[in-house]
Amino acid sequence: QSALTQPASVSGSLGQSITISCTGTSSDVGNYNLVSWYQQLPGKAPKLLIYEVTKRPSGVSNRFSGSKSGNTASLTMSGLQAEDEADYYCCSYAGFSTWVFGGGTKLTVL
Amino acid sequence: QVQLQESGPGLVKPSETLSLTCAVSNYSITSGYFWAWIRQHPGKGLEWVGSISHSGRTYYNPSLKSRVTISLETSKNQFSLRLSSVTAADTAVFFCVRVFPDNYMDVWGKGTTVTVSS
Numbered sequence: 001q002s003a004l005t006q007p008a009s010v011s012g013s014l015g016q017s018i019t020i021s022c023t024g025t026s027s028d029v030g031n032y033n034l035v036s037w038y039q040q041l042p043g044k045a046p047k048l049l050i051y052e053v054t055k056r057p058s059g060v061s062n063r064f065s066g067s068k069s070g071n072t073a074s075l076t077m078s079g080l081q082a083e084d085e086a087d088y089y090c091c092s093y094a095g096f097s098t099w100v101f102g103g104g105t106k107l108t109v110l
Numbered sequence: 111q112v113q114l115q116e117s118g119p120g121l122v123k124p125s126e127t128l129s130l131t132c133a134v135s136n137y138s139i140t141s142g143y144f145w146a147w148i149r150q151h152p153g154k155g156l157e158w159v160g161s162i163s164h165s166g167r168t169y170y171n172p173s174l175k176s177r178v179t180i181s182l183e184t185s186k187n188q189f190s191l192r193l194s195s196v197t198a199a200d201t202a203v204f205f206c207v208r209v210f211p212d213n214y215m216d217v218w219g220k221g222t223t224v225t226v227s228s
Binding site: 001003034036038044045046047048051052057089091093096097098099100101102103104 | 144146148154155156157158161163167169171172173205210211212213214215216218219220221
């Protein structure tokens with residue numbers, strides 16, 4: 001069970017859009033439409049942003065969207081705001097009630 | 111709303127057993143979700159430690175399986191984590207989490223820091 005691969009860092013300017021990728025294998029990301037994304041602000045617990053690849057929980061801004069192609073899932077953030085600066089983690093169901101996380105991506109808003 | 115709160119010793123000696131508890135408020139742990147422990151090493155990413163179903167079936171990260179035990183304490187509406195034979199590599203923030211079965215993690219505790227040191 002290896003961690004999913006995310007870029008260590010991404011950056012974008014206020015108002016711009018960015019995309020964070022999350023690459024797994026045919027045993028996890030590629031096999032299930034059960035990828036979720038979490039936002040972790042400094043010193044805080046992670047917060048669910050996206051589940052089942054594309055769905056947003058109630059209360060999450062529609063500036064956040066998710067997609068998947070093959071073994072790679074992506075999180076897109078549009079209209080970047082200063083408060084979006086955080087760490088972002090993908091997570092995939094990996095079968096038999098097990099989960100695997102990505103290594104996390106630090107977003108810097110310029 | 112549903113709330114989770116971790117508790118336990120913040121310092122554990124090497125080779126001993128780490129024990130944490132997660133108290134769940136406003137939701138019965140036997141009502142249908144899974145419950146999990148996630149850990150985060152200092153400055154690092156998240157790692158799924160293991161989960162337990164509402165009926166008590168357990169699932170563990172293969173890399174930790176020989177040392178981990180997760181259990182339900184239904185009378186107290188809480189669940190617990192035991193990690194044996196700890197080393198400094200087990201120093202981490204531990205989060206307890208509610209899990210929609212085989213899907214996403216929707217409610218997180220604030221996390222508790224555990225340091226392994228003599």
